[in-house]
Amino acid sequence: MSGEIANSAWSSQQGAAALAAPSLTEKRRAFDWRILLGFLLPIAVALLWEAAVRFGLAQGRLVPPPSRIFATLLALAETGELWTHVWATLWRVLTGFIIGGVAGIVFGALSGSSETIRRLLDPTLQALRAIPSIAWVPLFILWLGIFEASKVALIAVGVFFPVYLGIAGAILSVDRKLVEVGHVFRLSRVQLARRILLPAVLPEAVIALRSGLGLGFMFVVAAEFMGASEGLGYLLVDGQQMGKPDQILAAIIAFALLGKIADSLLVLGTKPLVRWQDIVRERL
Amino acid sequence: MLELEHLSKTYADGTRALSDINLSVRQGEIVSLIGGSGCGKTTLLRLIAGLDQASTGAIKLDGEALSGPHPSVGIVFQEPRLLPWLSVSDNIAFGLDHISATERKERVAHALEKIGLIEHAKRWPRDLSGGQQQRVAIARAFVTNPKVLLLDEPFSALDAFTRASLHEHLLGLWEETRPTVVLVTHDVQEAVTLADRAVVMQPKPGRIFDELPLTLSRPRDKTDLPFETSVRRVLTALDHSLKPSHQQPQRERDRQAAALWW
């Protein structure tokens, strides 16, 4: 189960790269109305379902109509309960993302820039990567307790691997021809890293961080499933135990929005760094 | 003076890319290396640029042995190799880290003017045409005022019109500081347009087959009779270099006679 989660995340990283390719030909132009086509299907389904429940064709007890889901979401927001949960989840994801991301960048950079270090580190890390991250949960709980530390650790592990792989891979695939330009101008190792390697890997580093963040949101759910008194994951479990499907769906929608917003902020924040590249942009 | 003495290069896989290359290039001379592909032309430039190590022999610049990239030696590759994250002017300034910001600005602005890309200074390389990119690459090599400039088929990917205009840009830049230029090409017209001497190379192992002085006055007119005669002479040498029977080039005497004739 957890293996599946991890696998789909790896492939989503490749998916992101594949999606990047066609937009190469796309030029920045006025708002493309065809984007709205994407909203058509979910809205149609929602309206149909709403109508089906209204006209008594469906019960709507296990699958509540959209109006009730939004009412629940609104109620949660009004009491302030929603924000407590959102904040708890966000804090865990961000802390885990920062720890896992920084570790991934450091180890990825080491492994990408030195053959010796790569031979030393990479086999072990690859072996660890093969372990479904959720299998660490019992160990983390024993070591770090059932509160925040073990949750953050699990998220950090989830974020670490895509970032590590992305950074190491990006450094290894830097164009040798550009590195030679650095040699011609007699750059020192540090200068070479700063003036050529770093800018060259930035676009792929952003992709790696984005898939790391995506995994962070995936793992926060697992972390909150293992016992939490707040967080969107807690809302999910609570909704199941209390038989409140509208609360579960409200939490899912909150997750979707939160994940999308966090990803957009990351893209926006790194945009100035990769502006020179026309492929990473107009993606998702 | 750039001197190559008994230069040989055998790659790790046993390919003898160069064998016993001897060549002296005067300060300010433009020499063009001509030969089919696989003659070791790129290998030779990479050795001079210090990007590869020779198996035997020495490379000397004004008596100083070169071993590795040298501040007085610049190179322009077959591809522009611009850094895509730097603007056009920052690309040109790439090798000028050691000088003051004001002088750097001045030199870059001057180079931009010389290559006619002033209005493109702030653009990304991706927004330039192939010919414009190669002009930037040439400017990047020139602004450091190298004593020796190496060019490896820098115009081979461009159409004839663009190529002719780049020849002018190159000569315009060269006029200013008169560096020694070693230009690799497989285009005889190009060699005769630009060079003071053509060095014809032969493959397997890569070696020098013949040298022909090109003593036409500048600027050169491609429709001139002397120009055409020179082209024909280089073509003949190239032709002979490809036939195994002609191991020895025709000697200096005939050539001098031919040169004196007109």
Ligand SMILES: Nc1ncnc2c1ncn2[C@@H]1O[C@H](COP(=O)(O)OP(=O)(O)O)[C@@H](O)[C@H]1O
């Ligand atoms: N890195 C390398 N390793 C092995 N052989 C090489 C390498 N680079 C070039 N060669 C070989 O050396 C010979 C000369 O190559 P090169 O200098 O590129 O020729 P040219 O530029 O004249 O076409 C060729 O036979 C080529 O295959």
Ligand SMILES: [Mg+2]
């Ligand atoms: Mg070549």
